Amino acid sequence: MGEIFAGRYELIDPIGRGGVGAVWRAWDHRRRRYVAAKVLQQSDAHTLLRFVREQALRIDHPHVLAPASWAADDDKVLFTMDLVNGGSLAHLTGDYGPLPPRFVCVLLDQLLAGLTAVHAEGVVHRDIKPANILLEATGTGRPHLRLSDFGIAMRKGEPRLTEANYVVGTPGYFAPEQMLGAEPDFPADLFAVGLVALYLLTGIKPDAEELIGHFADHGIPNAPEDVPEPLWQVLASLVHPNPDCRFKTATGARKAVLAAVEMLPEPTVEEEIVEVFDHIGPLPAGYGPDGPPKTKGAAGE
Incomplete structure (x- = not known):
């Protein structure tokens, strides 16, 4: 035991x-x-x-x-x-590389649904990234994600517990306003969602600084090679450097994703099937669905 x-x-x-x-x-x-x-x-x-x-x-x-x-x-x-045993989106992209757009849209829909509930409580997550988005082990069935790791989340308006100029979060997924010390707000989470989506679609971690620079110098970039145009229109709004130009809410972004799905081409027969398998593995010898081999006398027995 x-x-x-x-x-x-x-x-x-x-x-x-x-x-x-x-x-x-x-x-x-x-x-x-x-x-x-x-x-x-x-x-x-x-x-x-x-x-x-x-x-x-x-x-x-x-x-x-x-x-x-x-x-x-x-x-x-x-x-x-x-206990969520299907690994994270980082694991999934590591296994498969770029993911099919329709599959990514299912994940985005679920992520934005979860984020809507988080924001409804007045909470800004502040650390949305592939490693913090976990998956149930659903095999080749419909994926089911869970947004996790609220260690640096804050309620809007609550006092900060760190120095004002100390940037908290994961480098590479910061919104530009975070780097400038702005108060935590929902659009910063939506910026990170956009970067996560690009990572899933391209298999490459987006270069946020390069993206921001392109917006500043040339306006909205063209769609990356692996990103269908209807979906790029949604993502370009999510990753806009100016928070006033992004979607105002996760609900609004979610509606736009669902509308974009309707304009995506039908999947081809060659499109790879994505399997979300168990990353934790079997229980040690003696443990089963009903717990340890001997629980008599343990707490609550």
Whole structure:
């Protein structure tokens, strides 16, 4: 049996590393289900700050992966969330390279639906990137994504907890106004969504600085080679350097994506089928759908 944390969570095997700590597959003895548990050292003040931010969120939406519970034990804390085992969009693009436009539109629709729920709570995510967008292992069926990692999310108007000139987020997915120290706002998240979409369609991380420079010198660029024109019209609005020229809401962007899909060419028979497979792998010997081999006497039993 694995280590029992706080008398409730049985840590089974490591399944990844987040930006602030190890991520484990764990068994929740009280809820009798497998969960993902991010384990953090209490001694790290910055880590704890991110923990407090993530734990404060309670957004219930099928395309959002927010923390569900937390616990503390000795010098560590953990928080848990649903176990999502299909890897991230970074994994998917690493496996397949450029993804079919219609498949990307399904992902975009789901991402913008989740972001609509996040923004409805007044929360700006501030770190949307392929590695923070996870996938259920749906095989060759319809994909199902979950927007995760709210460690640096902020509610609009809340005081910043870092120096005003300290830029927070992932380089390469910053909106231009973020780099200039603007207050966090929803259009910055939409800029990052546009860059993620370009990454999925081209298989290459977009050069945001080059893109911004082209807008400044020549106006809206032509559609990249792998991006159909109707979809590019949507993405060009998302990645416009001027936030006033972007979509005002995730809902508006989502409607535009759905309209663009109607104008895309029908998929060809040669188009590769994308499979979202299990990235976590089987449970260790003795563990099954009902949990550890022996749970008698554990918390909640």
